[in-house]
Amino acid sequence: MTTGLWTHEAFSGHVTPPGHPEQVARLTYAERALSDERFAGLVRFQAPIADDAALLRCHPQSYIDHIVAAEPATGWRQLDADTHMSPGSVEAARRAVGGVIAAVDAVMAGDLGNAFVAARPPGHHAERETPMGFCLFGTVAIAAKHALDHYGLSRVAVVDFDVHHGNGTQDLLWDEPRAVFFSSHQSPLWPGTGAEDERGAHDTIFNIPLEPDSGGATMRAAYEGRVFPVLRALKPELILISAGFDAHLADPLAQLRWRTEDFAWITARLCDLADEMCQGRVVSALEGGYDLDALAASVAAHVDVLMERGA
Template sequence: MATALITHADGLDHVTPSGHPERVARLEHVLHALQPLELQRVTAREASEEELLRCHPQTYIDRVRNAVPERGQHQLDSDTWLSPGSFRAASRAAGGACQAVDMVLGGEVANVFCATRPPGHHAERETPMGFCLFGTAAIAAKHALEHHGLSRVAVVDFDVHHGNGTQDLLWDEARALFITSQQMPLWPGSGAPEQRGAHDNVMNLPLPPETGGAEMKARYEAEAFPRLRAFDPELLIISAGFDAHQDDPLANLNWTVEDFRWITEQLCQIAQASAAGGRVVSTLEGGYDLAGLSASAKAHVEVLMEAGA
């Protein structure tokens, strides 16, 4: 079995204003870092309306589409911008994640990394925010549940910012387990342990500023991994944000490249030992120090390749 890389040049056409941290160079650097690796390279498709509608109402989809400017940039909130190529880029991020689900569940590959942008885990049902337009990981989870008929899908989010959008979109979904670690306090301010989901299907692991790899590993081993094993997922989706890296400018955790390698190894081992049979879909979220992002993403994908060999 192989590891697939799903991406599309449309991700480079989502252009934010000069100085914005979620910029074209992020995807360029990730793709450059992955270039030497022997991956099955696949062109991301756009999401269908049906796929988007599993998480977002038509009024929201139309509002985002209609807000796309003919030229320049349009600001949706203090952090989130649109350019002429933004809707296609976000659609390919969501569609590529659904495509990844199709590939792993169809037995074409062992696992997939989706190198797309904009990220998705802050987009709530009717609210774009935090650089995000559509809830990519949640849309992929719903696709696995509704289109493929799975009974248990887990989403693990190790981005430094709380995946409030994924939490919102999966809050009422008893067939999905959402586990997320995040620095706290930090934007967007959600992610307290008391936020447990409508079916006790959400686990939040807030980490104090300056948390390093040793503390992170202890929390995951004591809390997150036992819960994930008990859930016995049929598919594991990873929201792979690399902004917990010690050099990231938007947060204050102290993870290293080797910490991202470790957590990926552990998640792949759990996926292999569970009903998922090693089936993992990973989608790029944050990471704003270009060197830390590219090195961490490469380590993450190298582990996926080792697990899928």
Template sequence: MSTALITHHDFFDHVTPPGHPEQVARLDSVYGALEDLDLTRVVAPLAAEADLLRVHPKAYLDRIADAIPEKGIRALDADTHVSPGSLGAAWRGAGAVLRGVDMVLSGEVGNAFAAVRPPGHHAETETPMGFCLFGNVAAAAKYALDHHGLSRVAVVDFDVHHGNGTQDLLWDEARTLFVSSHQMPLWPGTGRPDETGAHDNVLNLALPPESDGAHMRRVYEAEVFPRLHAFAPELLLISAGFDAHHADPLAQLNWEVEDFVWLTGALCDIADESCGGRVVSALEGGYDLEALGLCVAAHVNVLMERAR
């Protein structure tokens, strides 16, 4: 079995203002880190409207389409911008993760990594924010449940910022378990431990500023892994943000590359035990370009080792 890398050149057409951290150069770093790896390379399709409608209303999809400028860059809020190529990139970002679900559940590949931008885990039901337009991973979770007929899907988000969008989109979905570890205090200010979902299906782990990978490992071993084992997911989705790395400019956690290796391997262990190793990972944050490349390569190398 192999690992699928699902991506598309359209992701380069989503242009943000000069100096913006979520920049085209992020994808250059990711591509450079993965160019020599023996991956099953897949062209990301556009998501079907029906698949996005599982998490966003039609009025919201229309509003995002109407906001796309004919030229230049338009701000949707202080952080989130769109350009003429953003709509295609956003639809393919969701489509990439959906394609990963199809490939992994069919047994075509062992696992998958979707190298996408814009990211998705901050997009709420009717609100683009935090560089995100559509809830890529949440849409994939609902797709796996409704289209593929699964009963339980887990989402683990280890981006340094709380996945408020994914939490919002899955809050009422009893068939999912959403786990987010994130620095707190930090934008967007959500992700308190008492935010547990409508069906006790949300687990938020607040990590203090300047804490390191050793602290993260203790938290995951004590709180995350037991919950995942008890939930026994039939598919594990990962929101893979790499901005907890100590070099990242937008946060103050002190993880090393080896911490992402450890966490990826541990999540694969749980997937091996509960769902035959079925893992689909999607790129979220990570804004130091060198650290991003190193962490993505480390993460994907573990996926490749475990797909065999």
């Protein structure tokens, strides 16, 4: 087995206004990093379009229709202070969901050891009926529910190490007893959610707020003490990662001060746990990361580990 990579040229069709941090160049830099010869062993796929049936696992039809209708014919449409749509945004968002679902299917079938989905727009801030934080659909949450429903799994884990709290994923999985959600994030920071007492309807939400400037050592201790023991106890049959790289010390939007090697470390430790509990099944999806060089280096480090462990 090996590692799969899902992407698509349509992700560049989601265009944000000049100066917006969630820009087309993010994917350009990530894809350039993964074009290095050391990634020649990646099995590459085109992300398919998710249909309404997939999106309905987390969003009502009225919301899907609202997002489709909001796409402009030209220029941009601003949905909130941070979130914009352009012609092509709906296809990109649907393919982001479709890519993660396809990756889950391939890993669950045993065709691949693990997978990474290089897609945009990101998804972990989209709530049930609210687009926000650059996100339109709850990509990873939808994939988690697909895995649970389609494969009859008893437990799926979502680990979100983006610097911002995954409020959308938390909202979408709040009432789902079969999914456990972990979010480490800088606090205080937008969107202002993610307190430790936000536990979900079935005590399956675990928030790990981290102080600004706390650095990678603090993150490692938090995961070793508060995340990995719970994962071991709950024994998920699949681990999904919301892989945001905006905790990097070079990132302009936050101040957690992680280094590239911290992303390699957390990827390796999650792969260790997946090997212990669920036959190495890991599917990772790109979320944030807004310094282009840091994003490229961090994606490369992340996928390096996935390839090493997925072989």
